[in-house]
Amino acid sequence: MVDSRRAAMAPPALQAGVRAALVLLGGALGLTVSALALTSLHLARRVVTPAARVPDTRILSLDTSAQTITLARTPDTELPGRYGLFTSGTESYVKLGSVLAEDATSVKRKLLTEIGPQARISADAAFSGWYYDTPAELHLPYTSELIGSAVGPCPAWLFPAGTGEVWVIQIHGRGTTRAECLRAVPLFHGLGITSLLVSYRNDGEAPRSRAGTYSLGATEWRDVDAAIGFARRRGAKRIVLMGWSMGGAIALQLELNSAHRDVLAGVILESPVVDWRVVLGYQARQQHIPTAVTGLAIGALRTEWSAHMAGAGAAIPFDRLDVIARAPELRHPILILHSDDDGFVPSDASHDLVVARPDLVQMQVFDTARHTKLWNYDQERWSGSIRSWLEERALLPE
Incomplete structure (x- = not known):
């Protein structure tokens, strides 16, 4: 147990320093708890808010003469099979066929939606399993x-x-x-x-x-x-x-x-x-x-x-x-x-x-x-x- 008489005889500067440290510590703890609570509420809001489709795929190149598209490689874009790609520009949605070529960073796929040479498509896209859109x-x-x-x-x-x-x-x-x-x-x-x-x-x-x-x-x-x-x-x-x-x-x-x-x-x-x-x-x-x-x-x-x-x-x-x-x-x-x-x-x-x-x-x-x-x-x-x-x-x- 701390001797109260000794505490009372402590130099005023030391007492003030201890008080300041306790105030700072309490403030830091309060800020931490508040930040944690706000972060948790933000996460909770994200869970229940209807999600908008966000780009998760990068289009690296588009070859309309060969009807192929090259995408940045991800666990989704490298999958075999048929898929869809939500895009923006002159095309809003295109169908993707089989993988034609791939390396460590990219995947070339067959286009199953015909795209003309005048097409202009944003590089940001969203990969999808929908395939059929309508x-x-x-x-x-x-x-x-x-x-x-x-x-x-x-x-x-x-x-x-x-x-x-x-x-x-x-x-x-x-x-x-x-x-x-x-x-x-x-x-x-x-x-x-x-x-x-x-x-x-x-x-x-x-x-x-x-x-x-x-x-x-x-x-x-x-x-x-x-x-x-x-x-x-x-x-x-x-x-x-x-x-x-x-x-x-x-x-x-x-x-x-x-x-x-x-x-x-x-x-x-x-x-x-x-x-x-x-x-x-x-x-x-x-x-x-x-x-x-x-x-x-x-x-x-x-x-x-x-x-x-x-x-x-x-x-x-x-x-x-x-x-x-x-x-x-x-x-x-x-x-x-x-x-x-x-x-x-x-x-x-x-x-x-x-x-x-x-x-x-x-x-x-x-x-x-x-x-x-x-x-x-x-x-x-x-x-x-x-x-x-x-x-x-x-x-x-x-």
């Missing part, structure tokens, strides 16, 4: 529909097939639109399954909620539940849900909460979010964000008052969105298609769901297909996996 490109009959939901009419594309008794409802991911799902339509159409590609609140096509932010599936599933009701009214007897990335999280919430669970026949998940905490932790590590910041951001989104500070319309129920913990509640067969090198949504939780419910969940594991690009990377395997799974569960129309 429904007309499929050359299949379709209609544009509006699905009535609590937030208003949500646009959808309907591709009728077969007898109309078996439907697949496709749910796109975060920061994308229903066009992401177009590449799956020909497979289902060939199997006699009607496809409904839906939109949901705050995705840029459906109506905006009051806050205008994502709830990571906690409310979006209600808009898709309205689409299930629409399908039933149009004659659907059995419905398969297919979710891409965050659409997988939405599909799983429907599997757990839908008022129409009696008509659901199965769930197909492409590169799905199964537990948001796993995904957010992984993405934070990829961006070298301290674990403490990530934990505080998740904590902020879980609490009503701080969620509003982060721009969210309501607290995010991460426990309800954790399907590993809720695995005993699952009722229908699930097929997961996921690549272990996903790079955006790690496959760990998908593997965990197989372990938690091996009686219901099957998984096709890819190793070099990246995020939501499994169809692009190996269309034959991707299509065959879905077809076989549907056949084994007698989900094909008779």
Whole structure:
């Protein structure tokens, strides 16, 4: 214990110095805590704010005579298969074919969209697995529909097939639109399954909620539940849900909460979010964000008052969105298609769901297909996996 008499006899200069040091230390700690809190709120806001497409690819050269394009090499641009590229200038979107040549820094690919010699395209572009950009490109009959939901009419594309008794409802991911799902339509159409590609609140096509932010599936599933009701009214007897990335999280919430669970026949998940905490932790590590910041951001989104500070319309129920913990509640067969090198949504939780419910969940594991690009990377395997799974569960129309 410090002798109070000695402390009292300490030189005034020393006492003043100690007081100043304590004030500085307290101020520094306060600033650190404040900075940490602000950083966490900023991260939380990014999580729930609908993402705009940002350039992630550099166009190095364009040869219109040979119809080739050379891109800076990345884990995405080096993938074999067919892809899309969002661009700006005289072309807004082009289709990419196979890799023709590559070196340590660049990849030359075949252009599948013809580009004229007068084309002027910005060097900054965004690589995509969409491939098809509009429904007309499929050359299949379709209609544009509006699905009535609590937030208003949500646009959808309907591709009728077969007898109309078996439907697949496709749910796109975060920061994308229903066009992401177009590449799956020909497979289902060939199997006699009607496809409904839906939109949901705050995705840029459906109506905006009051806050205008994502709830990571906690409310979006209600808009898709309205689409299930629409399908039933149009004659659907059995419905398969297919979710891409965050659409997988939405599909799983429907599997757990839908008022129409009696008509659901199965769930197909492409590169799905199964537990948001796993995904957010992984993405934070990829961006070298301290674990403490990530934990505080998740904590902020879980609490009503701080969620509003982060721009969210309501607290995010991460426990309800954790399907590993809720695995005993699952009722229908699930097929997961996921690549272990996903790079955006790690496959760990998908593997965990197989372990938690091996009686219901099957998984096709890819190793070099990246995020939501499994169809692009190996269309034959991707299509065959879905077809076989549907056949084994007698989900094909008779």
